[in-house]
Amino acid sequence: MPGRSWRRRIGAAAVVAIGLSAVALSSTPATAAAAPGGQSPAALVQKVHPGAMLSLATTRATQAWQKTHAAASPAATTVGANTLAYNGGTNGMGVMSGAKTKVYLVFYGNQWGTEGTDANGNATFSGDPDGGAPVAQQMFKGIGTNGETWSADLTQWCDGPGVTAGSYSCPANLPASQFVPYQSGGVLAGVWYDNAAASPASATEAQLTQEAISAAGHFGNTTAASNRNAYYVILSPHGTDPDNYQSPTQGYCAWHSWNGDTSLAGGPFSSPYGNIAFSNQPYNMDMGSTCGVNFLNSGSAGELDGYTITLGHEWHEMMSDAYTTTGWANPGTNGGKQGYENSDECAWISPGQAGGVANVSFGSYGTFAEQASWSNDTNNCAISHAILTHGGSTSNTVTVTNPGTQSSTVGGSVSLQVQASDSASGQTLSYSATGLPAGVTVNSSTGLITGSPTTAATSSVTVTVKDSTGASGSTTFNWTVAASGGCTAAQLIGNGGFESGTAPWTGTTGSIVDSSLYGIPAHSGTYASILDDYGYAATDTLAQTVSIPATCTNATFSFWRYITTSESALGAADTLQVQVLNSSGTVLATLHTFSNLDADNKWDQASYSLSQFAGQKVTLKFTGSETDTYGGSTAFALDDVALTVS
Numbered sequence: 001m002p003g004r005s006w007r008r009r010i011g012a013a014a015v016v017a018i019g020l021s022a023v024a025l026s027s028t029p030a031t032a033a034a035a036p037g038g039q040s041p042a043a044l045v046q047k048v049h050p051g052a053m054l055s056l057a058t059t060r061a062t063q064a065w066q067k068t069h070a071a072a073s074p075a076a077t078t079v080g081a082n083t084l085a086y087n088g089g090t091n092g093m094g095v096m097s098g099a100k101t102k103v104y105l106v107f108y109g110n111q112w113g114t115e116g117t118d119a120n121g122n123a124t125f126s127g128d129p130d131g132g133a134p135v136a137q138q139m140f141k142g143i144g145t146n147g148e149t150w151s152a153d154l155t156q157w158c159d160g161p162g163v164t165a166g167s168y169s170c171p172a173n174l175p176a177s178q179f180v181p182y183q184s185g186g187v188l189a190g191v192w193y194d195n196a197a198a199s200p201a202s203a204t205e206a207q208l209t210q211e212a213i214s215a216a217g218h219f220g221n222t223t224a225a226s227n228r229n230a231y232y233v234i235l236s237p238h239g240t241d242p243d244n245y246q247s248p249t250q251g252y253c254a255w256h257s258w259n260g261d262t263s264l265a266g267g268p269f270s271s272p273y274g275n276i277a278f279s280n281q282p283y284n285m286d287m288g289s290t291c292g293v294n295f296l297n298s299g300s301a302g303e304l305d306g307y308t309i310t311l312g313h314e315w316h317e318m319m320s321d322a323y324t325t326t327g328w329a330n331p332g333t334n335g336g337k338q339g340y341e342n343s344d345e346c347a348w349i350s351p352g353q354a355g356g357v358a359n360v361s362f363g364s365y366g367t368f369a370e371q372a373s374w375s376n377d378t379n380n381c382a383i384s385h386a387i388l389t390h391g392g393s394t395s396n397t398v399t400v401t402n403p404g405t406q407s408s409t410v411g412g413s414v415s416l417q418v419q420a421s422d423s424a425s426g427q428t429l430s431y432s433a434t435g436l437p438a439g440v441t442v443n444s445s446t447g448l449i450t451g452s453p454t455t456a457a458t459s460s461v462t463v464t465v466k467d468s469t470g471a472s473g474s475t476t477f478n479w480t481v482a483a484s485g486g487c488t489a490a491q492l493i494g495n496g497g498f499e500s501g502t503a504p505w506t507g508t509t510g511s512i513v514d515s516s517l518y519g520i521p522a523h524s525g526t527y528a529s530i531l532d533d534y535g536y537a538a539t540d541t542l543a544q545t546v547s548i549p550a551t552c553t554n555a556t557f558s559f560w561r562y563i564t565t566s567e568s569a570l571g572a573a574d575t576l577q578v579q580v581l582n583s584s585g586t587v588l589a590t591l592h593t594f595s596n597l598d599a600d601n602k603w604d605q606a607s608y609s610l611s612q613f614a615g616q617k618v619t620l621k622f623t624g625s626e627t628d629t630y631g632g633s634t635a636f637a638l639d640d641v642a643l644t645v646s
Contacts, residue, residue: 081335084328088165094327102189109199111237121460121476129593140188142362153385154180157320176390184397185473203242212278224274232278253291254310279314296369305369317341345374346381355381364402397423398473406479407553418447420465427467435461453481480553487552489646496641498527507541523560523639531624533635543621550615552645558607559641565596567632574634581619596634
């Protein structure tokens with residue numbers, strides 16, 4: 001395996017520039033064919049990093065290259081060009097078999113900003129303009145719930161005694177303990193905000209590996225046994241370039257590896273805690289469409305498409321090939337691409353095509369854009385697969401229904417029935433809970449939560465349900481106990497439709513105008529607020545301060561926005577940031593950052609929970625920032641702003 005510096009010398013002709021559109025890539029096979037040594041652009045990237053998820057640009061370039069090199073490809077055998085083979089494992093381990101996997105999310109560097117908590121108990125960060133952090137947490141909480149079968153493809157992969165290197169399938173009668181079990185009840189095991197220092201502007205492979213090793217120590221996984229089924233996702237913050245993934249010569253969006261990988265620059269790396277499986281997860285919304293923004297969904301709904309796709313891609317590959325590439329990977333001897341893992345075989349297949357990207361529902365945890373992964377036993381890219389138990393009982397699925405955010409008052413009566421189900425009949429379920437309000441308990445046999453809260457507070461409650469085989473599921477939700485006195489339902493924003501002049505809004509109040517003067521119809525009434533639309537570098541602000549009563553445990557902030565632009569689609573040149581600040585001006589939360597890339601010339605509603613700020617005086621602030629990067633202008637229109645409490 002060549003050194004890491006080799007990849008730095010790959011020219012732009014070897015890997016098509018990341019900034020090119022998919023259309024341009026698919027129509028320029030001559031550029032892709034210029035790869036040196038008769039190797040495809042994908043081969044050049046993965047020769048250096050076999051655990052990398054190729055960017056959309058590299059994928060399209062490789063497809064173009066294949067069209068011009070079809071005659072040079074070996075003929076496929078009956079096994080098939082995509083079929084994966086077992087590569088013998090590392091010390092007998094090739095996959096995450098035998099037990100449920102623990103996923104740990106590491107938010108690397110203080111650029112993530114101020115930490116908060118949302119209504120689902122997830123960590124939020126003021127330096128997370130696209131809201132990727134809570135979505136990543138919800139996704140890993142949701143895996144193995146709602147009967148989802150996107151992850152069930154993994155239950156076919158095995159390792160250990162009797163699994164011969166070079167095998168294309170697992171031996172008959174192999175015990176269930178040698179297979180990847182169905183990951184019932186979610187896999188998120190912990191979250192760490194490592195804000196002791198800033199994340200490097202371009203973290204090296206050595207730094208990312210050491211961060212993963214440090215994370216193992218932080219979470220108390222200090223033995224090889226405790227890391228046998230552990231996976232650490234190193235999430236770098238917005239504005240950073242870990243392992244120079246943004247360079248046009250790199251051609252990937254994320255990668256997974258392990259500390260013993262000899263292809264890591266400076267590696268392998270010693271770990272006092274045994275082998276450490278981890279991934280490099282950049283803030284790849286910064287790369288726009290080349291790393292999947294709006295690949296499946298449109299507008300703001302698709303802003304995190306690529307983020308969840310890459311998170312799922314690397315997790316699937318780590319599960320089936322924990323220590324790259326000693327688990328299941330393409331041998332390259334049957335016409336396929338050597339070193340490709342299960343997710344590589346199905347990367348960036350357009351929605352609507354066989355094996356294409358699709359929205360996968362994890363029930364109350366949400367719906368996420370995910371890609372298919374290769375399935376040897378069904379010979380296709382499977383976005384859904386049967387759950388295989390291999391005669392064992394550890395693959396039972398325990399599903400716990402999330403009851404949603406709960407609110408109570410001190411001295412009031414609580415009665416909440418937790419609903420849970422088991423995929424296997426005849427199972428006895430036991431219930432436990434952490435974070436319940438003082439004075440409230442759960443019945444371990446029935447799951448009924450009862451009591452009378454004694455203290456006003458907000459807590460994150462996790463209810464875990466186990467069956468008699470040891471399979472378990474859990475759900476997490478927020479519970480707010482308010483002081484007695486109750487809440488009067490109200491709408492707190494003044495002049496939210498901008499029909500009564502400027503007060504009580506502050507900031508660039510001259511932006512409250514008859515929106516038709518800008519060619520934008522008001523969402524309702526006659527007036528709206530227009531930020532920017534200058535065509536040169538400028539900043540407009542609009543803000544209003546409100547007090548959210550402590551007794552109101554439900555607070556929802558909503559507004560309608562209309563974005564129109566003459567900017568090119570090359571990048572996010574102009575932005576509209578939506579933030580919550582305290583009375584001192586400190587940013588408590590960045591709810592969202594829109595940009596010229598969200599322009600769709602129509603009114604769209606945005607809505608966010610502010611329940612965690614009950615009892616606080618906060619300022620709701622819109623900041624429109626326009627640059628002169630591409631020479632155009634962007635208008636951000638706002639109308640019908642509201643903050644409802646109950």
